[in-house]
Amino acid sequence: MSDFDALELDLLTELFNVGVGKAAASLSAMMKQEILLDVPKVEVLTGRELAKHFVYEEPLCCIRQEATGEFDFTSSLMFPEQCSLEIVRLLLDSELDDKVLLELRPEAMTEIGNILLNACIGRIAQMMDVSFTFGLPEFLLKNPRELMDYLAISDSNKAHVLLVSIQMVLKKSDVAGDLMFVFDAPSFNSFHRHIGSMLTGLKE
Amino acid sequence: MTQFENTVGQETKSSDMSLNKLLDIIDTGVILLDQSGCVQYWNDWMHKYSEIDSQSSFHKSLHELFPTLDCPRLDLGIEDAITLGMSAHMSSTLNRSPLPLIDPIQKRRIEQSINIQAVKLDNKRYCMLQIVNQSNNYRRETLLQQQINIKTETQEALSREIKNVVRANAAKSDFLTAMSHELKTPLNAVLGFAQLLAYKTDNPLSGTQSENVNQIIKAGDHLLTLIEGVLDLAKIESGNLDIKFTNVDVKALLSECVKLMSSQAKQQTCELKCHCVGEVLVRAERTRLKQVVLNLLSNAIKFNVPNGIVTIECAKKDRCLHIDVNDTGTGIDKAMFSEVFLPFNRLSAADSSIEGTGIGLNLSKKLMEEMQGRIGFDSELGKGSRFWIEIPLVE
Structure with a gap:
């Protein structure tokens, strides 16, 4: 499902390209290593369509933050479980064994996810000239089905999901993750209107 | 009346009182910063851990209150909360004690996690910091x-x-x-x-x-x-080898060794050449030094090709005499270099008809070390090897 036309999707891709770039720069500074980034893939889906996206049952490590403002949404940053462990390992100390990393992961990932989400959404909000108030980040580790139930988007055609797939190449390993924004119908329409008027502004 | 009531207290006075009491008894630090990053509210917990009371903190920035504060991540978090409405979480795992807060009993800087929460009240942005003492938690340290x-x-x-x-x-x-x-x-x-x-x-x-x-x-x-x-x-x-150092005439020792090895050299159709300078005296035990030279010569002959040549060369180097034993034999594979001086290791000779015990070089190395000398080699497969020893000259 996509109410967005090709031009609007192009603009969204461009916005997320800049936003995710800013997030990668923050991550790069934290990890003290260069991070190469692919242009993110942006899709607009319903909850039901999203279910098809997660074909594997591997648990996802998710950092979720609510935003309220000119439109409301829930933003989530998701990494496959193993990938999240690798990020924590890179960030903390490669000497630590897996058991210790597992203990430290919730807090570390909450902060990493929060930094990435803030960097990305903050940059996009600046470009769109909108303001929000964000809630505190929450760490979740669930398999895709449980996660969608938790976010109340399972089997739903009501929730509008903006899915941004990110591929980052780190020195030692590649990190693939998804950014997910869930809107209710009125918020989604408002978001759509903002993108539309931004495009009109650009055309003028 | 605290400033928190002035800013956010739109409720009745009694509910303000209960809110303040509540914020003062909770086991968490609470700071409210206004749009310019100055303190509007500072609870009792903060007073307890910073020794700065609510009155003294009012309208001051965190950097004024804590001159040693050096945490760019906290500064950025506060700025993002005030300007962009972004909330952030600073874990104790990734941030080591950002604020200089001291436990009044243990007299130690506490580890802390900080929630930086963006708050919007009366269309104005504020930033609320919640500081949780993580020192007693099961943490990274x-x-x-x-x-x-x-x-x-x-x-x-x-x-x-x-x-x-x-x-x-x-x-x-x-x-x-x-x-x-x-x-x-x-x-x-x-x-x-x-x-x-x-x-x-x-x-x-x-x-x-x-x-x-x-x-x-x-x-x-x-x-x-x-x-x-x-x-x-x-x-x-076992440390029972007692080296009896004497002044050893190397020229005489080498010519003795050459004589002793000449029959073995003849048997193997190998030519023995000795290029040695005039009389040189070294500090060593004669028998042991002879044992080492004989071992090197014996190897050079054994592992030589038919009609090969073994050359002995001497040269003074710093305060030592350097003796080279060169052969024109099969040489040693680079992959086996590290095994040359290991005991009972006969390298490729183990599979050949060449006789040997496999302890000669190991023993030579240990004897040279006992005599404060050195032993080494270089070799090229198919071209031959050069084994050398270095022994201190008589001062």
Whole structure:
């Protein structure tokens, strides 16, 4: 499902390209290593369509933050479980064994996810000239089905999901993750209107 | 009345009072910053851990209150909350005690996690900091300490093992010394009587008998060399090898060695050349130095090609004499370089008909070390090897 036309999707891709770039720069500074980034893939889906996206049952490590403002949404940053462990390992100390990393992961990932989400959404909000108030980040580790139930988007055609797939190449390993924004119908329409008027502004 | 009531208290006075009481008794630090980053509210917990009371903190920035504060991540988090409405979480895992807060009982800087929450009140942005003491939690340092403990335990177990191994090695050396003596006595008898048989002039042996006796002598000699080598190694390892240093005339020693090896060289159709400078004196034990040179020469001959050449060269270098033994033999594979001086390691010779015990070079190395000298080599496969020793000159 996509109410967005090709031009609007192009603009969204461009916005997320800049936003995710800013997030990668923050991550790069934290990890003290260069991070190469692919242009993110942006899709607009319903909850039901999203279910098809997660074909594997591997648990996802998710950092979720609510935003309220000119439109409301829930933003989530998701990494496959193993990938999240690798990020924590890179960030903390490669000497630590897996058991210790597992203990430290919730807090570390909450902060990493929060930094990435803030960097990305903050940059996009600046470009769109909108303001929000964000809630505190929450760490979740669930398999895709449980996660969608938790976010109340399972089997739903009501929730509008903006899915941004990110591929980052780190020195030692590649990190693939998804950014997910869930809107209710009125918020989604408002978001759509903002993108539309931004495009009109650009055309003028 | 605290400033928090002035800013956010739109409720009745009684509910303001209960809110303040609540914020003062919770076990969390609460700070409210206004749009310019100045303190609007500072709860009792903050007073307790910073020794700055609510009155003194009012309208001051965190940097004014804590001049040593150096945490760009906290500064950015506060700025993002005030300008962009972004909330952030600073974990104690990734941030080590951002605020200089001291536990009043333990007198230690506490570890803390900080929630930076963007708050919008009356269309104005504020930033609320919630500070949680994480010092008593099961945290990274505790986990790291556990790992250090495990490492220390492993290290201790390892040292215990090493001690056991050293003890076992000493026992082995003692055993070898004792056994070698026990073996040498009957072997000397075997060799002595075999030699008597071989050189008997009154009743000479037949051709086959003489051949058989020569085999006994050859095998006996080989065994004797091996036993003596093992005895020497055991002596060195147990610290019982007593080097008697004297001034050794190298030229005379080398010419003796060349003479001794000439028959073996002839047998192997190998030419022996000695280029040595005039009289040079070194500090060493003559017998042991001769043992090392003979071992190097014997190897150079054994591992040479037919009609090959073995050259001895001497040169003074710093305060040492450098003796090279070059051969034109098959050379040593680079992959085996690290194994050359290991005991009982005969490299590729193990599969050939070349005789040897496999302890000669190991023994030579240990003897050179005992004499404060050095031994080394370089080699190229198919071209030959150069083994060298260095021994201190007489001052």
